[in-house]
Amino acid sequence: MSEAFHRLDLARAVSDIRRFSYVCKVVSILVEEKVRNLSATARKSLLSIITAIVIRASEEDLDVSTTRRLLNAFNDGLEGHLYGSPQLTVKHQMRVGSLLDAVSSVHPQPLDEIDNNGITFLDLPRELISLVMNRLSDSDSLIQVSKSHIIFGNLINSEMTTWKKLVLFHFSLPQIEMARKKKDSMSWRETFFYLRKMHGLREVYADVIHICCHCKALFWSTIGHPCIRPSSPSVRVTPRQFVDMLLFL
Ligand SMILES: [Zn+2]
Incomplete structure (x- = not known):
């Protein structure tokens, strides 16, 4: 496993925007389900990829909540019986603790600290902001963006096209028709969560x-x-x- 990580250069792939989602999904499955199946060496390799994700999150202020979730899941996985010496497990727990501290110290720059003379994302015309919102491919991002600023929240919640496009992106027309036949008044947002529960989401990666x-x-x-x-x-x-x-x- 360590050899595969090394040959595919997963730690460096983290800083490539085309590969980040794929690596993140691999790490997510490993930390949430497989930590107890991993040898001590494999855990060490996994930790090096997680460290690369933390460095990216700290330096570029990107995917901080995802990074925190991965660290917490890895920390939980380190409880109980594991391969390798207990001393090594304690070392890994301490390492995860310090990485969690590093991520916790990352705070997004509030709008009032931004140079007033500079142009921000909010200065874009509403139509352009809306187009960017429509490019988000998952509900978590959509919900987080809608919470980040009142303008985004109003835009996402008032324009049902955002949720409709998300539904059309992830599900087939027969699936959508079947869901909406069940309940006429179902909003596009409700349709999305209903279909996600029934069928799961389509997985899309820029590089695989x-x-x-x-x-x-x-x-x-x-x-x-x-x-x-x-x-x-x-x-x-x-x-x-x-x-x-x-x-x-
Ligand atoms: Zn070949």
């Missing part, structure tokens, strides 16, 4: 890991790999499939 059908190498789709049979077909590997592969390595 593939496995080569010829040499079985794992590689990032945007980078490719030096294959002994160039142009061999490859298959997309979902984060969960990747985790399952890692546990067999």
Whole structure:
């Protein structure tokens, strides 16, 4: 597993916006479900990726809540019986504690501290802000953005197109029709949460890991790999499939 992390350079992939979501999902599955299945060495490798995520969150003020969630889940996973010496587990717990402190010290810059002469996101025309909101592909981001400022909140809650577009993005038309037939007055927001509970969300990543059908190498789709049979077909590997592969390595 450590070798796979190293070869795919997952720690550096964290700072690539195309790969962050994929790596984050892999880390999320590992910390929430698999910490007790990991060897001490694999836990150490996982911790190095989480450290890279914390550094990104601290330096760039990005995905702070996701980072905190990953750290807390990893911390919870370190309780109970684990592979490796108890001293190493204590060392990992202390490391997670200091990373949590680092993330807790990150505070978003409030609007009143921003240079009044500068242009902010809020200075954009309402139509443009709305277009950006419509590009958000998950409900958590939408809800967090709506809480971050009254203007965003009003925009998201007043314009049902945002929730409608999210529904159309994640679910098929037959699924949507079936849900809305059940209850005529269901809003698009309610439809989204109903369908998410029923079918889960579509997983979309800008870059994904593939496995080569010829040499079985794992590689990032945007980078490719030096294959002994160039142009061999490859298959997309979902984060969960990747985790399952890692546990067999
Ligand atoms: Zn190959």
